[in-house]
Amino acid sequence: MLIGELAERAGTSTRTLRYYETRGLVRPRRSANGYRVYDEAELRVVHEIRTLLAIGFDLDDIRPFVACLRAGHASGDVCPDSVAVLRRKLAEVDAYLDRLGAVRRQLHHQLAQAIADREETCFRRRQTER
Amino acid sequence: MLIGELAERAGTSTRTLRYYETRGLVRPRRSANGYRVYDEAELRVVHEIRTLLAIGFDLDDIRPFVACLRAGHASGDVCPDSVAVLRRKLAEVDAYLDRLGAVRRQLHHQLAQAIADREETCFRRRQTER
DNA sequence: CGTTGCCTTGACACCGGCGACAAGGTCTAG
Protein backbone atom coordinates (compact mmCIF):
# COMPACT_ATOMS: atom_id res chain seq x y z
CA MET A 1 0.00 0.00 0.00
CA LEU A 2 1.43 3.38 -1.00
CA ILE A 3 0.98 6.59 0.92
CA GLY A 4 -1.88 7.93 -1.16
CA GLU A 5 -3.97 4.83 -0.63
CA LEU A 6 -3.29 4.76 3.09
CA ALA A 7 -4.17 8.43 3.36
CA GLU A 8 -7.46 7.89 1.61
CA ARG A 9 -8.38 4.77 3.57
CA ALA A 10 -7.48 6.48 6.83
CA GLY A 11 -9.36 9.63 5.90
CA THR A 12 -6.40 11.93 6.10
CA SER A 13 -3.68 13.43 3.89
CA THR A 14 -0.30 12.29 2.68
CA ARG A 15 1.18 15.36 4.30
CA THR A 16 -0.17 14.18 7.63
CA LEU A 17 1.23 10.68 7.22
CA ARG A 18 4.67 12.01 6.39
CA TYR A 19 4.45 14.26 9.41
CA TYR A 20 3.59 11.33 11.66
CA GLU A 21 6.62 9.58 10.24
CA THR A 22 8.94 12.45 11.17
CA ARG A 23 7.47 12.23 14.66
CA GLY A 24 8.27 8.53 14.79
CA LEU A 25 4.69 7.26 14.88
CA VAL A 26 4.50 5.49 11.55
CA ARG A 27 7.26 3.47 9.90
CA PRO A 28 6.80 2.44 6.28
CA ARG A 29 9.23 0.27 4.37
CA ARG A 30 10.65 1.67 1.19
CA SER A 31 10.27 0.07 -2.22
CA ALA A 32 13.13 0.02 -4.74
CA ASN A 33 12.12 3.37 -6.19
CA GLY A 34 12.02 5.02 -2.78
CA TYR A 35 8.26 5.01 -2.35
CA ARG A 36 6.86 4.47 1.12
CA VAL A 37 5.16 1.08 1.45
CA TYR A 38 2.73 0.40 4.30
CA ASP A 39 1.26 -2.90 5.36
CA GLU A 40 -2.31 -3.34 6.54
CA ALA A 41 -1.44 -3.00 10.22
CA GLU A 42 -0.44 0.61 9.70
CA LEU A 43 -4.03 1.46 8.83
CA ARG A 44 -5.00 0.41 12.32
CA VAL A 45 -2.18 2.50 13.74
CA VAL A 46 -3.26 5.59 11.86
CA HIS A 47 -6.83 5.12 13.02
CA GLU A 48 -5.61 4.92 16.60
CA ILE A 49 -3.64 8.11 16.15
CA ARG A 50 -6.58 9.98 14.65
CA THR A 51 -8.97 8.78 17.33
CA LEU A 52 -6.71 9.86 20.16
CA LEU A 53 -5.95 13.19 18.50
CA ALA A 54 -9.66 13.84 18.26
CA ILE A 55 -9.95 13.21 21.99
CA GLY A 56 -7.33 15.85 22.65
CA PHE A 57 -4.09 13.90 22.95
CA ASP A 58 -0.97 15.27 21.37
CA LEU A 59 1.36 13.14 19.29
CA ASP A 60 3.79 12.49 22.11
CA ASP A 61 0.99 11.17 24.28
CA ILE A 62 -0.05 8.83 21.51
CA ARG A 63 3.31 7.16 21.03
CA PRO A 64 2.81 4.52 23.75
CA PHE A 65 -0.49 3.48 22.24
CA VAL A 66 1.09 2.94 18.86
CA ALA A 67 3.91 0.96 20.45
CA CYS A 68 1.31 -1.15 22.21
CA LEU A 69 -0.50 -1.95 18.99
CA ARG A 70 2.79 -2.71 17.31
CA ALA A 71 3.66 -5.10 20.13
CA GLY A 72 0.75 -7.19 18.94
CA HIS A 73 -1.99 -6.20 21.35
CA ALA A 74 -5.51 -6.02 20.02
CA SER A 75 -5.99 -2.63 21.66
CA GLY A 76 -3.50 0.18 22.11
CA ASP A 77 -4.82 0.83 25.60
CA VAL A 78 -3.69 -2.19 27.53
CA CYS A 79 0.03 -1.62 27.95
CA PRO A 80 1.29 -0.02 31.17
CA ASP A 81 2.61 3.09 29.44
CA SER A 82 -0.72 3.64 27.72
CA VAL A 83 -2.58 3.20 30.97
CA ALA A 84 -0.29 5.72 32.60
CA VAL A 85 -1.07 8.23 29.86
CA LEU A 86 -4.78 7.54 30.19
CA ARG A 87 -4.60 8.21 33.91
CA ARG A 88 -2.67 11.40 33.40
CA LYS A 89 -5.01 12.61 30.71
CA LEU A 90 -8.00 11.86 32.87
CA ALA A 91 -6.48 13.94 35.64
CA GLU A 92 -5.76 16.73 33.20
CA VAL A 93 -9.30 16.67 31.92
CA ASP A 94 -10.64 16.75 35.45
CA ALA A 95 -8.47 19.73 36.26
CA TYR A 96 -9.57 21.47 33.11
CA LEU A 97 -13.19 20.74 33.88
CA ASP A 98 -12.73 22.38 37.26
CA ARG A 99 -11.13 25.46 35.76
CA LEU A 100 -13.76 25.68 33.09
CA GLY A 101 -16.50 25.30 35.66
CA ALA A 102 -15.01 28.20 37.59
CA VAL A 103 -14.87 30.26 34.43
CA ARG A 104 -18.47 29.38 33.73
CA ARG A 105 -19.56 30.56 37.16
CA GLN A 106 -17.55 33.73 36.73
CA LEU A 107 -19.12 34.44 33.35
CA HIS A 108 -22.54 33.70 34.71
CA HIS A 109 -21.99 36.05 37.59
CA GLN A 110 -20.61 38.79 35.38
CA LEU A 111 -23.50 38.46 32.98
CA ALA A 112 -26.09 38.59 35.73
CA GLN A 113 -24.35 41.57 37.28
CA ALA A 114 -24.13 43.45 34.01
CA ILE A 115 -27.79 42.90 33.29
CA ALA A 116 -28.75 43.97 36.79
CA ASP A 117 -26.71 47.13 36.39
CA ARG A 118 -28.44 47.91 33.15
CA GLU A 119 -31.85 47.38 34.68
CA GLU A 120 -30.99 49.72 37.48
CA THR A 121 -29.71 52.34 35.08
CA CYS A 122 -32.96 52.13 33.15
CA PHE A 123 -34.89 52.35 36.37
CA ARG A 124 -33.05 55.46 37.51
CA ARG A 125 -33.47 56.96 34.09
CA ARG A 126 -37.21 56.45 34.30
CA GLN A 127 -37.22 58.02 37.74
CA THR A 128 -35.31 61.04 36.50
CA GLU A 129 -37.51 61.53 33.51
CA ARG A 130 -40.59 62.08 35.64
CA MET B 1 3.24 57.56 32.68
CA LEU B 2 5.66 55.90 30.24
CA ILE B 3 5.38 52.39 28.94
CA GLY B 4 7.84 50.86 31.36
CA GLU B 5 5.98 52.17 34.37
CA LEU B 6 2.62 51.03 33.04
CA ALA B 7 4.04 47.59 32.28
CA GLU B 8 5.35 47.23 35.80
CA ARG B 9 2.20 48.52 37.47
CA ALA B 10 0.04 46.27 35.32
CA GLY B 11 2.28 43.27 35.92
CA THR B 12 3.16 42.71 32.31
CA SER B 13 5.79 43.64 29.74
CA THR B 14 6.37 46.58 27.45
CA ARG B 15 6.31 44.18 24.52
CA THR B 16 2.82 43.13 25.47
CA LEU B 17 1.59 46.70 25.76
CA ARG B 18 2.93 47.57 22.32
CA TYR B 19 1.23 44.49 20.95
CA TYR B 20 -2.10 45.53 22.48
CA GLU B 21 -1.62 48.88 20.79
CA THR B 22 -1.14 47.28 17.37
CA ARG B 23 -4.36 45.41 18.04
CA GLY B 24 -6.13 48.65 18.82
CA LEU B 25 -6.79 47.96 22.50
CA VAL B 26 -4.63 50.63 24.08
CA ARG B 27 -4.06 54.14 22.78
CA PRO B 28 -1.31 56.17 24.36
CA ARG B 29 -0.58 59.77 23.45
CA ARG B 30 2.90 60.62 22.29
CA SER B 31 5.20 63.08 23.96
CA ALA B 32 7.38 65.46 21.96
CA ASN B 33 10.19 62.93 21.73
CA GLY B 34 7.89 60.17 20.50
CA TYR B 35 7.53 58.31 23.79
CA ARG B 36 4.20 56.68 24.55
CA VAL B 37 2.42 58.48 27.36
CA TYR B 38 -0.41 56.75 29.22
CA ASP B 39 -2.86 58.27 31.66
CA GLU B 40 -4.11 56.53 34.76
CA ALA B 41 -7.24 55.19 33.10
CA GLU B 42 -5.14 52.97 30.84
CA LEU B 43 -4.00 51.02 33.87
CA ARG B 44 -7.59 50.03 34.45
CA VAL B 45 -7.92 49.08 30.80
CA VAL B 46 -4.85 46.87 30.89
CA HIS B 47 -6.11 45.16 34.01
CA GLU B 48 -9.39 44.46 32.26
CA ILE B 49 -7.56 42.99 29.29
CA ARG B 50 -5.42 40.74 31.46
CA THR B 51 -8.34 39.54 33.51
CA LEU B 52 -10.37 38.59 30.48
CA LEU B 53 -7.39 36.97 28.79
CA ALA B 54 -6.93 34.85 31.89
CA ILE B 55 -10.52 33.71 31.62
CA GLY B 56 -9.92 32.56 28.08
CA PHE B 57 -11.05 35.48 25.92
CA ASP B 58 -9.00 36.45 22.92
CA LEU B 59 -8.07 40.04 22.16
CA ASP B 60 -10.87 40.53 19.66
CA ASP B 61 -13.42 39.44 22.25
CA ILE B 62 -11.99 41.93 24.68
CA ARG B 63 -12.30 44.98 22.46
CA PRO B 64 -15.93 45.79 23.43
CA PHE B 65 -15.06 45.70 27.11
CA VAL B 66 -12.28 48.20 26.61
CA ALA B 67 -14.57 50.43 24.58
CA CYS B 68 -17.11 50.23 27.39
CA LEU B 69 -14.60 51.30 30.00
CA ARG B 70 -13.43 54.08 27.71
CA ALA B 71 -17.01 55.27 27.34
CA GLY B 72 -16.90 56.08 31.02
CA HIS B 73 -18.63 53.09 32.56
CA ALA B 74 -17.39 51.85 35.89
CA SER B 75 -17.34 48.30 34.61
CA GLY B 76 -16.46 47.03 31.16
CA ASP B 77 -19.30 44.52 31.33
CA VAL B 78 -22.35 46.67 31.13
CA CYS B 79 -22.46 47.75 27.48
CA PRO B 80 -24.60 45.79 25.05
CA ASP B 81 -21.63 44.58 23.00
CA SER B 82 -19.88 43.31 26.09
CA VAL B 83 -22.99 41.53 27.24
CA ALA B 84 -23.30 39.91 23.82
CA VAL B 85 -19.74 38.64 24.08
CA LEU B 86 -20.39 37.38 27.60
CA ARG B 87 -23.41 35.45 26.37
CA ARG B 88 -21.50 33.98 23.46
CA LYS B 89 -18.59 33.00 25.64
CA LEU B 90 -20.88 31.40 28.16
CA ALA B 91 -22.42 29.33 25.38
CA GLU B 92 -18.96 28.40 24.13
CA VAL B 93 -17.87 27.36 27.59
CA ASP B 94 -21.00 25.28 28.02
CA ALA B 95 -20.38 23.55 24.70
CA TYR B 96 -16.81 22.92 25.67
CA LEU B 97 -17.85 21.56 29.03
CA ASP B 98 -20.12 19.11 27.25
CA ARG B 99 -17.39 17.96 24.92
CA LEU B 100 -14.92 17.66 27.74
CA GLY B 101 -17.42 15.69 29.79
CA ALA B 102 -17.81 13.27 26.90
CA VAL B 103 -14.05 12.97 26.63
CA ARG B 104 -13.88 12.32 30.35
CA ARG B 105 -16.40 9.50 30.12
CA GLN B 106 -14.55 8.07 27.15
CA LEU B 107 -11.24 8.15 28.99
CA HIS B 108 -12.80 6.65 32.07
CA HIS B 109 -14.28 3.86 30.02
CA GLN B 110 -11.06 3.17 28.16
CA LEU B 111 -9.11 3.10 31.39
CA ALA B 112 -11.52 0.71 33.07
CA GLN B 113 -11.52 -1.49 30.01
CA ALA B 114 -7.75 -1.57 29.77
CA ILE B 115 -7.41 -2.51 33.41
CA ALA B 116 -10.05 -5.20 33.08
CA ASP B 117 -8.20 -6.64 30.10
CA ARG B 118 -4.98 -6.74 32.03
CA GLU B 119 -6.63 -8.46 34.96
CA GLU B 120 -8.07 -11.07 32.67
CA THR B 121 -4.72 -11.65 31.01
CA CYS B 122 -3.16 -12.17 34.42
CA PHE B 123 -5.94 -14.51 35.36
CA ARG B 124 -5.52 -16.63 32.27
CA ARG B 125 -1.78 -16.66 32.81
CA ARG B 126 -2.29 -18.05 36.30
CA GLN B 127 -4.65 -20.69 34.95
CA THR B 128 -2.13 -21.74 32.33
CA GLU B 129 0.72 -21.94 34.81
CA ARG B 130 -0.99 -24.61 36.85
C1' DC C 1 31.93 63.52 27.13
C1' DG C 2 30.74 58.92 28.47
C1' DT C 3 27.79 55.75 30.87
C1' DT C 4 23.45 54.22 32.23
C1' DG C 5 18.77 53.48 31.52
C1' DC C 6 14.96 54.55 29.56
C1' DC C 7 12.53 54.79 24.99
C1' DT C 8 11.71 53.74 19.66
C1' DT C 9 10.72 50.44 15.49
C1' DG C 10 11.50 46.06 13.27
C1' DA C 11 12.13 41.44 12.98
C1' DC C 12 12.79 36.47 14.26
C1' DA C 13 11.29 32.51 17.38
C1' DC C 14 7.99 29.58 19.71
C1' DC C 15 4.25 25.83 19.87
C1' DG C 16 1.38 21.75 17.03
C1' DG C 17 -0.64 19.83 13.39
C1' DC C 18 -0.93 20.26 9.53
C1' DG C 19 -2.09 22.97 4.32
C1' DA C 20 0.02 24.29 0.27
C1' DC C 21 3.33 24.76 -3.15
C1' DA C 22 7.76 23.95 -5.77
C1' DA C 23 10.81 21.20 -8.45
C1' DG C 24 11.70 16.95 -9.71
C1' DG C 25 11.57 11.43 -10.18
C1' DT C 26 8.60 7.24 -11.59
C1' DC C 27 5.23 4.45 -13.66
C1' DT C 28 1.50 3.49 -16.89
C1' DA C 29 -1.65 4.14 -20.77
C1' DG C 30 -2.45 5.82 -25.28
Next chain:
DNA sequence: CTAGACCTTGTCGCCGGTGTCAAGGCAACG
Protein backbone atom coordinates in the same frame (compact mmCIF):
# COMPACT_ATOMS: atom_id res chain seq x y z
C1' DC D 1 6.85 10.31 -27.02
C1' DT D 2 3.88 12.40 -23.97
C1' DA D 3 0.39 13.23 -20.70
C1' DG D 4 -1.07 12.57 -16.20
C1' DA D 5 -1.25 10.47 -11.87
C1' DC D 6 1.37 9.01 -8.66
C1' DC D 7 5.58 9.60 -5.63
C1' DT D 8 9.88 12.22 -3.42
C1' DT D 9 12.18 16.08 -0.36
C1' DG D 10 12.15 20.80 1.15
C1' DT D 11 10.21 25.00 2.47
C1' DC D 12 6.98 28.60 3.91
C1' DG D 13 2.61 29.84 6.34
C1' DC D 14 -0.89 29.82 10.00
C1' DC D 15 -2.78 30.96 14.73
C1' DG D 16 -2.02 34.19 19.41
C1' DG D 17 0.35 36.12 22.75
C1' DT D 18 4.25 37.00 23.88
C1' DG D 19 10.05 36.62 24.62
C1' DT D 20 14.06 38.37 22.88
C1' DC D 21 17.46 40.61 20.29
C1' DA D 22 19.20 44.50 17.13
C1' DA D 23 20.20 49.17 16.11
C1' DG D 24 19.44 53.48 17.27
C1' DG D 25 17.44 58.05 19.77
C1' DC D 26 16.82 60.74 24.15
C1' DA D 27 17.56 62.18 29.05
C1' DA D 28 20.06 62.69 33.16
C1' DC D 29 24.06 62.22 36.02
C1' DG D 30 28.94 62.19 36.99
